[in-house]
Amino acid sequence: MTSPASVKQRPLAGASVGIPPRNIQFAHQYYSKRRYPIADNAFASSFIAVLSGIFPPGERFFVESVRHFRDQITDPVLKAQVSGFIGQEALHGREHERLNAIFSDMGIRVDFAEKGVGMGLAILARFSPEQQLACTIFMEHFTAIFGESFLQHRQFRDACEPESLKLWTWHALEELEHKSVAYDVYTQVSNSWRLKLQAGPLVVAAILPGILASLVAILAHDNQLQKRHIKSHLKGAAMLFGKHGLLKHVPRRIPDFFKKGFHPSQDDTTALEQQWRETLFGKQGLLSEQLSTPTLQ
Ligand SMILES: [Fe+2]
Ligand SMILES: [Fe+2]
Structure with a gap:
């Protein structure tokens, strides 16, 4: 008979190649329900809510675009990495x-983001599977930059609501752990330079309007589009996009994707990943308990 302990220890395919899907159900019931959980700032908090809103449909798109080619992958290591990638992304979405x-219970309309970006993804889904995968590797490039910035930006993390911070930190770490997987699949099944080049403008045209429109709609729904809110919004925008903001590296690093010879692993984040694996899942890790009792709710 198989004991529960032996079930827990059995390595998942992804785990054997450093991409373990960690089945954590976060204790969202302890969320502080501060309306603006990032530094009490409406703009920054709404932007982060938009990101949370777009992740479920986004992750489904990523998973499906990689899964489409799964059977063409023969290399056992990449096969295991794909398995880990799919498992991690599915759990992020969940x-x-x-x-x-x-957020919805609090009246924050994250569904605007989900629907807005969902429409953009539906447009991308009309393109060839190869083009969709190229779009995925472009968006994974963004999530890797975002993940790395999030883990490095102490000041922004300190401004976050503590319960949701755990989720964002777990997600950021795993984005780094699997950042090369979709890219390596793309290299094997297509590697078209043209499709890669097209992915950038396609993603921007299909996804950015939904992000911006839903951000404005969420702020409008919260009655936050009055003149007197401008100063606070500028402060929030600086927290995200300013000189010392969370996303300050994005404009500089996005173009790397289009350079000849680019590979996600060129940005070496192994030490950062190791540091955060220890912080989250080490002996005294912040999430060790949730990880060992995955049915916690
Ligand atoms: Fe993810
Ligand atoms: Fe990802």
Whole structure:
């Protein structure tokens, strides 16, 4: 008979290649329900809520675009990495859905983001599977930059609501752990330079309007589009896009994707990943308990 302990220890395929899907159900019930959980700032908090809103449909798109080519992968290591990638992304989507349900209960219209970006993804889904995968590797490049910035930006993390911070930190770490997988699949099944070049403008045209429109709609719904809010919004925008903001590296690093010879692993984040694996899942890790009792709710 198989004991529960031996079930827990059995390595998943992804785990054997450093991409373990960690089945954590975050204790969202302890979310503080501060309306603006990032530094009490409406703009920054709404932007982060938009990101949470777009992750479930986004992660489904990523998973499907990689899964389409799964059977063409023969290399056992890449096969295992694909398995880990799919498992991690599926769990990210699930936990963001649970967090989004909290936002919805609070009257924060994350569904605007989900629908807006969902429409953009539906447009991308009309392109060839190869083009969709090229779009995925472009968006994974963004999530890797975002993940790295999030883990490095102490000041922004300190401004976050503590319960949801755990989710964002877990997600950021795993984005780094699997950042090369979709890219390596693309290299094997297509590697078209043209499709890669097209992915950038396609993603921007299909996804950015939904992000911006839903951000404005969420702020409008919260009655936050009055003149007197401008100063606070500028402060929030600086927290995200300013000289010392969370996303300050994005404009500089996005173009790397289009350079000849680019590979996600060229930005070496192994030490950062190791540091955060220890912080989250080490002996005294912040999430060790949730990890060992995955049915916690
Ligand atoms: Fe993810
Ligand atoms: Fe990802």
